[in-house]
Amino acid sequence: MSHKHSMILLYLIVVGMVLGLLAGWYFGEDVLIVKWIGVLFLNALKMTIVPLILAAVISGVASLGDVRKLGKPGGLTMLYYLSTTVIAILIGLVLVNIIQPGVGVEMTAEALEVGQQKVQTSGNQDFSDILLSLISPNLVKSAADLQLLPLVFFAVLFGTAVTTVGSMGTSVINFFEGLNETMMKIVGWIMYFAPLGVFALVATALGEAGGGDAFLATILGIGKYVATVLIALAVHSVVLFVIMISMSNRGAVYLKDMARALLTAFGTASSSATLPLTMECAYEHGLSERSVRFVLPLGSTVNMNGTALYEAIAAMFIAQMYGIELGLFAQILIVVTATLAAIGAAGIPQAGTVTMLIVLGAVGLPAEGIGILLSVDWFLDRFRTAVNVWGDAVGAAVMNKYMISTEEKALEYALKDD
Ligand code: ASP
Numbered sequence: 001m002s003h004k005h006s007m008i009l010l011y012l013i014v015v016g017m018v019l020g021l022l023a024g025w026y027f028g029e030d031v032l033i034v035k036w037i038g039v040l041f042l043n044a045l046k047m048t049i050v051p052l053i054l055a056a057v058i059s060g061v062a063s064l065g066d067v068r069k070l071g072k073p074g075g076l077t078m079l080y081y082l083s084t085t086v087i088a089i090l091i092g093l094v095l096v097n098i099i100q101p102g103v104g105v106e107m108t109a110e111a112l113e114v115g116q117q118k119v120q121t122s123g124n125q126d127f128s129d130i131l132l133s134l135i136s137p138n139l140v141k142s143a144a145d146l147q148l149l150p151l152v153f154f155a156v157l158f159g160t161a162v163t164t165v166g167s168m169g170t171s172v173i174n175f176f177e178g179l180n181e182t183m184m185k186i187v188g189w190i191m192y193f194a195p196l197g198v199f200a201l202v203a204t205a206l207g208e209a210g211g212g213d214a215f216l217a218t219i220l221g222i223g224k225y226v227a228t229v230l231i232a233l234a235v236h237s238v239v240l241f242v243i244m245i246s247m248s249n250r251g252a253v254y255l256k257d258m259a260r261a262l263l264t265a266f267g268t269a270s271s272s273a274t275l276p277l278t279m280e281c282a283y284e285h286g287l288s289e290r291s292v293r294f295v296l297p298l299g300s301t302v303n304m305n306g307t308a309l310y311e312a313i314a315a316m317f318i319a320q321m322y323g324i325e326l327g328l329f330a331q332i333l334i335v336v337t338a339t340l341a342a343i344g345a346a347g348i349p350q351a352g353t354v355t356m357l358i359v360l361g362a363v364g365l366p367a368e369g370i371g372i373l374l375s376v377d378w379f380l381d382r383f384r385t386a387v388n389v390w391g392d393a394v395g396a397a398v399m400n401k402y403m404i405s406t407e408e409k410a411l412e413y414a415l416k417d418d
Pocket of ligand 1: 306348349351353
């Protein structure tokens with residue numbers, strides 16, 4: 001896509017989002033007649049995910065050439081993701097301790113009941129569940145359920161193994177290279193549909209919440225909590241921006257180039273569904289294929305800065321609401337468990353609300369407390385998903401610089417040897 005085209009598309013997506021908000025606000029539930037357009041867009045994106053992830057990760061890992069070369073970039077990527085996740089949680093904790101949004105909030109019986117239902121339907125979440133979700137006994141079923149973590153794991157394994165089988169592996173790698181290119185072509189076409197898709201998704205989300213007035217009433221009810229999450233997300237986005245400027249040699253234009261993916265993340269509330277567009281934007285910006293194909297798919301499944309931050313704030317909010325004092329040790333436990341819970345959360349709408357049960361369980365908070373958060377969760381989910389995607393994008397930019405500089409060094413040595 002030419003630069004001019006992508007800019008026009010960006011403006012159109014912004015227009016789509018604003019019109020979606022206005023339509024949902026004024027028409028309330030009546031706007032649901034456009035729901036199918038959003039579903040169509042979402043389905044089109046989801047359609048590409050499984051073949052794209054397999055092709056991108058397998059060819060990305062295989063392009064590293066040698067199994068031993070995977071260790072360092074892989075390890076550093078994970079380290080980078082873990083560090084930014086912890087930074088996000090700390091920002092959340094500092095703000096929630098300062099603002100104290102839960103103090104004085106009354107828990108209604110109705111909210112308690114909603115929370116109770118949520119806990120029952122989500123079942124028990126545990127640390128071991130996160131580890132178990134890494135390896136799937138049935139890849140086809142995981143693919144059908146769009147559980148991407150086991151697919152990424154398998155693809156890394158496959159990409160590594162295929163480089164060790166000599167010339168027989170070459171045609172397999174070529175196949176996945178070709179598949180990747182083809183899938184990206186399709187994603188490029190779907191992107192043209194994004195303005196309409198984002199319009200419909202945003203309008204229906206607001207419409208389903210009862211339109212503008214109902215939405216305002218819910219937001220005002222726990223406004224301080226909503227404000228704390230939004231402020232913390234904004235602060236973390238700026239921190240990521242500074243990391244990007246200082247560690248990746250990229251300027252504000254990177255943010256502009258990623259904007260189409262970020263707005264789509266807002267529209268879909270799903271970082272997995274947005275992944276194809278995130279990759280497309282990163283390619284167009286000019287990141288190397290390796291960082292796009294390896295770092296972004298990994299990030300979209302394990303790196304969720306926005307989700308981690310939100311889980312920490314939500315847990316503290318519930319504690320404050322029940323008047324439960326959480327000391328330093330409990331808050332450290334929140335850092336650890338929110339990190340794991342964010343890694344375990346799938347990139348789908350409101351997944352973080354379910355894995356938050358891990359955090360609540362670890363520090364002994366009543367899980368029914370999430371009832372009161374659910375009314376605004378669909379809304380906050382959109383912002384945190386956009387931050388999740390921004391976190392992945394910055395990670396890819398940082399790793400891109402690292403990978404390129406190691407490649408240059410290797411080339412220098414090779415030339416010297418010659
Ligand atoms: N919706 C988020 C995502 O897809 C996950 C969550 O926080 O619920 O990234």
